[in-house]
Amino acid sequence: MNEIWAVVHAEREALIRDLETVPPERWATPSLCPGWDVHDVVAHLADDAKTTRLSFLLRLAAARFDFDRYNSAGVARERAGEPQRTLASFRAASRRTTGAPAPKATRLVEAFVHGEDIRRPLGLSRDYPVAHVTAALRYQLGAGVALGGGKERAHGLRLMATDAAIDVGEGPEVRGTTLALLLAASGRPVNSDELTGPGVPALTRDGGLHHG
Template sequence: MLRVVPLSTGVLRPRSRDPLWRAVHAERAALADDLALLTEAQWDAPSLCRGWSVRHVVAHLTAAASHGRAAWLRSVAGARFDFAVHNDRRLAEHLGASPQETLARFRAVVRSTTAPPGPAAAWLGEVVVHAQDVRRPLGLPSAVPVAASTAVAELFVGRDLTVDGRAAVRGLRVEATDGPFRAGDGTEPVQGPTLALTMAIAGRADFCDDLTGPGVATLRARCG
């Protein structure tokens, strides 16, 4: 099972040997293979990221894999810490002139370990969540390993940062039906596949359709 190594342990290992980074590379490669089959119209289709097409999401993933801590901090500072402006600038930088160029740029970073500040599980979450932002509206199947989804879900419910994961499960009892993920100490159960729970915790209401239990309505209302 993939686990986030706490920063306080002092455990260091080359990123290429970290199982979380290997999972990042595997999920990027799987998404790239799916993208290679898209039509021009599908590249321009809306994703689950409001205001972004499939191409925009892919360019965003390329940007995240192309900017390390220093470059990211310079970009954010240059945008006066307006993250919408920062994201738009980096997206435009990596979009390319055509879907084929967008895909080529993404393929070039499939095995990158470059990333902004944050644990490896955060960058696994970046590709897992955004891959579903693309696949779900296009009706493409997903085969994310339970271990990878579990690592992301555990990160999300531990904090309110890139997603409001801790707030999403407050007062609920969230349980995966296909793996070990459990979160929350509330009385309202929510059950379903780990990937669907991960996506709902990340604010994607569409995935609440894959969940069951009295707490689903509460979780859906918190998506946004």
């Protein structure tokens, strides 16, 4: 778990560095996360970093065990009027090692997927550690969509990574980097040249493909 936290902390710090140079008006850019802009996702990350097992359980109960309501309340709690205040809140919590009572790999999923939710619409890029993106992808492929995973999206498909030893499932093939596969399995749109194979339309039917 210490290794996972080291990766999460590094990803948080890298994202904070990237966001420090983003003008306030660009924080209103729609993210890859449906219904949230960049500011919302940063607020969610700040809230997530501050979450403890107890606060998660209490707030989930207050949200009547509705995860969408729970997440919306967290965004409202952390989203400040000025983007830099939200960023300062995220920065202050970035080294924490608390979280909801969930599998360790969810920390990696949050870091990589939300990192791309923010970076791609802003035209930013990052080289993520492939071994840990692979761990996040394997988790997503085993977790149901209702829990934020991608098991149903990948069902009946063979996913093959071009940059790691990933070859899972049976059916029409989908080839791409571990990051592209992770995003698609998580219901996020990817660029049309990032995935190839006859299974692409099935995997991307939720998030879709960006062309151009």
